[in-house]
Amino acid sequence: MISRFQTILFAVLVLASAIMGFALWRQLERAHQRLLAGGDSAPTQAPQVAPAEQATLIVANDTDGSLLTEVQSLPLPKDPGARARAVLGKLLDLYAAPDAAHPVPGGAPSVAQVFLMPAPSLTAAESKSTDSGPQLAVVNFAASFAATHPSGIETETLTVLSICETLHANFPRITQVRFLVDGQPRSTLAGHADLSHTHLASEPLSSAERQQ
């Protein structure tokens, strides 16, 4: 004869088993849902690659202190700031190559960001035309770039000039360039070239000229 106590205990255990089974089934469902959600965020198709375009690079040469024009084909994004960064990255990749005529370590990662904004206007007419008026490019270098840049008047001047002229050659609206290092203003690039003020990109002064 089964006692009343044992019957109630059996019923409670059955009910608890049913509840635990339901809870396990719910957790299994949720885990499955999470897996499906994670699967949605995985790439299902290859990222769209920006088409290759031609960019004009003004490349420095330490041997004769010259700046030479070189046309390179490279993928360029649509966003103007990212586009300017890609162009400068290519220029600095040339300088980081083992046989570079203007050796500067670092390469493309040396340019952290390039911001484009309306240039401080010189005339009232320019201040009204913000859509087509002159632009100021703010180039933010990584700290490692300034730390490892060779020190010297010629080499630092050539780096600054080639960047300013490369930006103006590809973005004619850029007439002024300002440099930051790790987001902060800096007095010189590596002890010589002045970075404390805005550089004019549209009217570059003559670069060096070799004699003999």
Place this chain on the structure above:
Amino acid sequence: MLVFLWVATVAAQSPPAPAPPPARFVVVLDAAHGGDDTGAHLSTGQLEKAFTLAFGVRLRSLLGARGIQVVTTRESDASVDLNRRAEIANHANAQACLTLHASDTGTGVHLFASSLAPAEPARFAAWKTAQSAFVNRSLALAGVLNSALLHAGLNVTLGRTELPGIDSMTCPAVAVEIAPERGPDHKITSALDDPAYQARVAEALAAALLEWRTDAVRTEAARP
């Protein structure tokens, strides 16, 4: 009438007025960097601040031997502010100011004048652009230095740049950056620590400054 004739005769017989004394010719030598500011770490193992000081002493001796008065911005491994350097040069009322640098990059001697646009001399000049009234004379000085260095068989690169120290100087000012001499294969033929190479550069600069002084005296004499 007789008195007038007597006065005229005495005036004609009196010795001519003595020529005005020649203008003081002063050269400022500014050995770049110093103290905490070491400048470049040269491949020879030397620091740029030490090289510029030693080269400045060598050049000062050569100029002194040629009778040229020299004012230096530093005589020891001391940190001298760029504004202080310009103050020393401006107080010296110099006819030529040379800022001495050294670098491992490039070849030969690099001459840089200020990239400021030329401007007419004014009674009061802005400190940061005081050099603008002297840019044309600085370019002329760079030309004389260039000729002398070429005559000595050295490679020369001419350029213009923005250097805060030079841009505040009120004298014909040129930055002289000395790099190793390299051959066509880019290999170093004369290193920075080669005494013979240093002597060639210093002799050429001294000869150029002597010619600059001769030109200055000639120009002064030609003035009415």
